[in-house]
Amino acid sequence: xxxxxxxxxxxxxxxxxxxxxxxxxxxxxxxxxxxxxxxxxxxxxxxxxxxxxxxxxxxxxxxxxxxxxxxxxxxxxxxxxxxxxxxxxxxxxxxxxxxxxxxxxxxxxxxxxxxxxxxxxxxxxxxxxxxxxxxxxxxxxxxxxxxxxxxxxxxxxxxxxxxxxxxxxxxxxxxxxxxxxxxxxxxxxx
Amino acid sequence: xxxxxxxxxxxxxxxxxxxxxxxxxxxxxxxxxxxxxxxxxxxxxxxxxxxxxxxxxxxxxxxxxxxxxxxxxxxxxxxxxxxxxxxxxxxxxxxxxxxxxxxxxxxxxxxxxxxxxxxxxxxxxxxxxxxxxxxxxxxxxxxxxxxxxxxxxxxxxxxxxxxxxxxxxxxxxxxxxxxxxxxxxxxxxxxxxxxxxxxxxxxxxxxxxxxxxxxxxxxxxxxxxxxxxxxxxxxxxxxxxxxxxxxxxxxxxxxxxxxxxxxxxxxxxxxxxxxxxxxxxxxxxxxxxxxxxxxxxxxxxxxxxxxxxxxxxxxxxxxxxxxxxxxxxxxxxxxxxxxxxxxxxxxxxxxxxxxxxxxxxxxxxxxxxxxxxxx
Ligand code: SF4
Ligand code: SF4
Numbered sequence: 001x002x003x004x005x006x007x008x009x010x011x012x013x014x015x016x017x018x019x020x021x022x023x024x025x026x027x028x029x030x031x032x033x034x035x036x037x038x039x040x041x042x043x044x045x046x047x048x049x050x051x052x053x054x055x056x057x058x059x060x061x062x063x064x065x066x067x068x069x070x071x072x073x074x075x076x077x078x079x080x081x082x083x084x085x086x087x088x089x090x091x092x093x094x095x096x097x098x099x100x101x102x103x104x105x106x107x108x109x110x111x112x113x114x115x116x117x118x119x120x121x122x123x124x125x126x127x128x129x130x131x132x133x134x135x136x137x138x139x140x141x142x143x144x145x146x147x148x149x150x151x152x153x154x155x156x157x158x159x160x161x162x163x164x165x166x167x168x169x170x171x172x173x174x175x176x177x178x179x180x181x182x183x184x185x186x187x188x189x190x
Numbered sequence: 191x192x193x194x195x196x197x198x199x200x201x202x203x204x205x206x207x208x209x210x211x212x213x214x215x216x217x218x219x220x221x222x223x224x225x226x227x228x229x230x231x232x233x234x235x236x237x238x239x240x241x242x243x244x245x246x247x248x249x250x251x252x253x254x255x256x257x258x259x260x261x262x263x264x265x266x267x268x269x270x271x272x273x274x275x276x277x278x279x280x281x282x283x284x285x286x287x288x289x290x291x292x293x294x295x296x297x298x299x300x301x302x303x304x305x306x307x308x309x310x311x312x313x314x315x316x317x318x319x320x321x322x323x324x325x326x327x328x329x330x331x332x333x334x335x336x337x338x339x340x341x342x343x344x345x346x347x348x349x350x351x352x353x354x355x356x357x358x359x360x361x362x363x364x365x366x367x368x369x370x371x372x373x374x375x376x377x378x379x380x381x382x383x384x385x386x387x388x389x390x391x392x393x394x395x396x397x398x399x400x401x402x403x404x405x406x407x408x409x410x411x412x413x414x415x416x417x418x419x420x421x422x423x424x425x426x427x428x429x430x431x432x433x434x435x436x437x438x439x440x441x442x443x444x445x446x447x448x449x450x451x452x453x454x455x456x457x458x459x460x461x462x463x464x465x466x467x468x469x470x471x472x473x474x475x476x477x478x479x480x481x482x483x484x485x486x487x488x489x490x491x492x493x494x495x496x497x498x499x500x501x502x503x504x505x506x507x508x509x510x511x512x513x514x515x516x517x518x519x520x521x522x523x524x525x526x527x528x529x530x531x532x533x534x535x536x537x538x539x540x541x542x543x544x545x546x547x548x549x550x551x552x553x554x555x556x557x558x559x560x561x562x563x564x565x
Binding site: 009010013016017019020021023024030041042044045046070071072102103104105106109118150152170171173174 | 254257261262325329332342344345346360361362364365384387388391392393
């Protein structure tokens, strides 16, 4: 009797398992075809760092060293000299060791002019870690390649077709909910 | 005898075999090594060794400013992301007297519970993998992927978001956050019966877990375990109820407990916790204002003196931190109290006398994460 019972239990368990698995067979597979289909990552996603230049090709960075001070991993190293004509400083060297960077985006938050930004490009896999010791040209190139980037002060910015830099529409911004809701609220009042 | 540290063969007991389980054993959830004495299939002695993932968290954090400490804490219990940041943030907020807006507290709590579900889903998959079932693992990671997507859209990273900060959170919610979470909860509620069929009601799981590795109430309290392991032994202790923080006083939920104390009870308690998390999240989705402040005023440079212990209930139990400030902008001392570390102390209690294959089931029911244990 108990043997019969056990056999019945086993059959029932296999049946339940099969039925559960069967339900899922017809669902859409969650597989990503990454290298062939580019992923559309949210604009706030931190995948890499870049140094943005202005539209006219001048440097946005004012070399204030805030990012260097803020970095918990201490991987940013900057050297600067006084600008002989006019105010401020000029960059001698701007290196980020992207191997030891932990992509916490503390530097991006510290930057007063949104020069250092986070981008969604994650094509940095390499066999040679030395290629990830990013210098200023590397960081500029990263910015030129990317279509959108994020920094807390200016929000998400996009590069338009003709090379201009614009603020992204509210639905791309984090906290864009406030801005999306605002027009509706105003209409109700009027 | 370096291969059997802590467990020397006993003279005259030639029937005992000494075996290393781990650190590369796939069922040890990372890098646990247990030196086990076996008599046939019975375990006679067990000595756990940890430290293979040691990264010196506490000392590094003492040489960083308070703002720089937070991203490091993420790397402890890497399965439950933002949950690790909260104790440090709470302790420093207490010491510096920083006010947190109500909405920020609710956002924090929502992320906290999302990560609890994510962590329990990982546990469910890996525990079943240890017992020899591959399918649940694929399903749970599929669902966890949705949570990580929601988190990434707001916080900027999937596993180690560095999202909480002193006074609130770093940035406002994504415009679709409320809709995404509501959709996910509906989806999860449809999935949960499947998981119950595959895990809790499965006769093989019953055969391997019921009555295996019984941890008595007294032993659990004496060893200082917490979280689902403690509650499965019949102690209704939960930091969320005992010392409420953030938005927990405003939501209703129960503490599921079981008196059995065996491996199955620990499985069952984690399942019930997922249901409770869903309940908390649904209440918070209702209560949280859609817009409003997400961050209070915090000074750009924190100078703190005094000491403070704050604890939270993360997916594994009581995760605490003890912060001592000496008036500078760096902590004088930071001590983390890891839940998984304390839960691991019951290994000799539960292993000795069990069969070797039961040891795997017992270990998976403790749900250790070695980032946090070794720190
Ligand atoms: S992301 Fe974090 S670790 Fe990386 S450079 Fe910036 S501050 Fe340093
Ligand atoms: S914080 Fe910004 S402006 Fe200052 S040095 Fe860094 S990148 Fe340049």
